[in-house]
Amino acid sequence: MIDPTIVDYDGMIPNNVGLNADPRLRRALERWHPGYLDWWRDRGPEGFQEKLVYLRTAISVEPEGWAKFGFVRMPEYRWGILLAPAIEDRKIGFGAHKGEPAWQEVPGEYRAMLRRLIVVQGDTEPASVEQQRHLGVTAPSLYDLRNLFQVNVEEARHLWAMVYLLQKYFGRDGREEAEELLSRRSGDRDSPRLLGAFNEATPDWLSFFMFTFFTDRDGKMQLHALSQSGFDPLSRTCRFMLTEEAHHMFVGQSGVGRIIERTCQAMRQAGIDDPNDIERVRALGVVDLPTMQKKANLHFSLTLDLFGSEISTNAANAFNASLKGRYLEDQIDDDHLLLGAAYPVLRLKDGHIVEEKVPALSALNMRLRDDYVADAASAIERWWNRIIARAGIDYRIRLPHVAFNRRIGEFAAIHADPDGNLLSEEAWQRRRDEFLPTTADNLFIESLMRPVTEPGGFASWIAPPRAGIDGQPGNFEYVKLAG
Numbered sequence: 090m091i092d093p094t095i096v097d098y099d100g101m102i103p104n105n106v107g108l109n110a111d112p113r114l115r116r117a118l119e120r121w122h123p124g125y126l127d128w129w130r131d132r133g134p135e136g137f138q139e140k141l142v143y144l145r146t147a148i149s150v151e152p153e154g155w156a157k158f159g160f161v162r163m164p165e166y167r168w169g170i171l172l173a174p175a176i177e178d179r180k181i182g183f184g185a186h187k188g189e190p191a192w193q194e195v196p197g198e199y200r201a202m203l204r205r206l207i208v209v210q211g212d213t214e215p216a217s218v219e220q221q222r223h224l225g226v227t228a229p230s231l232y233d234l235r236n237l238f239q240v241n242v243e244e245a246r247h248l249w250a251m252v253y254l255l256q257k258y259f260g261r262d263g264r265e266e267a268e269e270l271l272s273r274r275s276g277d278r279d280s281p282r283l284l285g286a287f288n289e290a291t292p293d294w295l296s297f298f299m300f301t302f303f304t305d306r307d308g309k310m311q312l313h314a315l316s317q318s319g320f321d322p323l324s325r326t327c328r329f330m331l332t333e334e335a336h337h338m339f340v341g342q343s344g345v346g347r348i349i350e351r352t353c354q355a356m357r358q359a360g361i362d363d364p365n366d367i368e369r370v371r372a373l374g375v376v377d378l379p380t381m382q383k384k385a386n387l388h389f390s391l392t393l394d395l396f397g398s399e400i401s402t403n404a405a406n407a408f409n410a411s412l413k414g415r416y417l418e419d420q421i422d423d424d425h426l427l428l429g430a431a432y433p434v435l436r437l438k439d440g441h442i443v444e445e446k447v448p449a450l451s452a453l454n455m456r457l458r459d460d461y462v463a464d465a466a467s468a469i470e471r472w473w474n475r476i477i478a479r480a481g482i483d484y485r486i487r488l489p490h491v492a493f494n495r496r497i498g499e500f501a502a503i504h505a506d507p508d509g510n511l512l513s514e515e516a517w518q519r520r521r522d523e524f525l526p527t528t529a530d531n532l533f534i535e536s537l538m539r540p541v542t543e544p545g546g547f548a549s550w551i552a553p554p555r556a557g558i559d560g561q562p563g564n565f566e567y568v569k570l571a572g
């Protein structure tokens with residue numbers, strides 16, 4: 090019997106899935122590995138591949154103390170296959186198979202649906218690495234540079250996690266899907282990544298922090314929903330990925346928080362009370378708060394599209410099949426079948442946004458999105474608005490209405506302002522620049538993107554963090570750029 094908490098570090102691939110005892114899987118992974126390394130070199134972080142970076146690596150899967158910190162060159166990072174410890178006698182918690190023992194093998198009738206869920210999740214992981222690959226050269230500090238690379242290697246490990254499931258449980262078509270995960274490209278016209286937000290550019294560090302705040306948070310919600318899965322290997326994989334996801338969201342919420350903090354500080358020092366006095370605030374070399382709001386509007390609305398259509402038979406089928414649950418399904422007090430239940434959904438009716446009760450099974454995307462919105466809203470209060478309030482500045486970052494700037498679902502065909510008021514095409518064109526970043530806004534942000542590479546130094550537009558990574562002091566050299 091393999092002890093699932095012990096990680097085998099001797100082989101090429103750190104793992105707690107007994108890889109040495111599974112020659113077929115081992116061969117499949119070893120065949121995939123060179124292509125993966127090519128992908129990392131070609132599409133992973135540009136430059137810095139030979140530099141030593143202070144990264145954490147998973148060395149155990151126990152909830153506490155799984156991370157070991159040390160200097161590594163990124164191509165030598167020990168990407169591994171790590172599953173959260175098995176829960177003994179785990180039972181399926183929802184859907185048609187509720188109460189049955191969790192599946193250790195793929196149920197034949199759901200094979201295609203399950204593979205699709207894994208491929209869609211898997212596709213997002215390398216996509217974000219590709220989106221962020223140019224950011225290293227403009228990092229505002231070595232601390233931030235290190236955090237970027239930590240997020241990148243962990244997203245790449247998430248790719249490994251999904252590839253493991255495909256190769257172990259889906260035979261030849263799983264292996265083909267694993268190859269295709271390396272061949273699609275974020276933003277590529279011919280072979281794009283599967284989901285829209287993962288084909289958008291991440292051109293600057295404000296975008297990166299907003300992305301990790303808003304879009305990695307979608308990742309958190311999806312992983313939570315999949316961690317409820319009746320297919321136990323998927324559940325265990327996602328549970329372990331969530332421990333890493335927490336750091337990605339920390340990078341986003343603290344990153345934006347530090348930009349806000351610096352802006353408020355600079356405004357105070359210059360005696361500027363009016364946050365909308367954009368020219369004067371920008372002249373201080375910091376990002377004005379209204380531009381932060383516009384960036385939040387953009388990233389929030391792009392991320393909402395990732396939840397898919399409000400009414401969805403795919404989502405109902407995946408729940409019924411006991412493959413994908415709700416957020417914190419095991420903590421919800423209901424029958425976990427949802428057969429006669431209803432759920433309120435915002436819909437477009439006769440040119441108005443109205444709330445309508447629909448069968449709860451068909452509204453699972455909506456429910457996950459609602460949970461996401463609540464999670465994001467509370468993080469904004471705790472992490473961002475508290476900083477602004479403490480500085481005594483009269484401004485609040487807030488989430489735009491869910492109908493704002495959408496490409497998918499009920500509101501894809503209409504325009505709405507951030508308060509949810511419907512706008513004509515003409516009014517939208519006229520007012521769009523009030524709500525979303527303009528070319529001038531983006532050029533201003535770009536003008537701030539000058540790298541700071543001396544240990545302990547930070548760019549003018551971002552405050553230092555409260556504490557170092559792994560308790561390191563403020564002047565710690567997180568990335569060794571010399572030599």
Ligand SMILES: [Fe+2]
Pocket residue numbers: 214243244247308
């Ligand atoms: Fe991820």
Ligand SMILES: [Fe+2]
Pocket residue numbers: 244305308334337
């Ligand atoms: Fe992430």
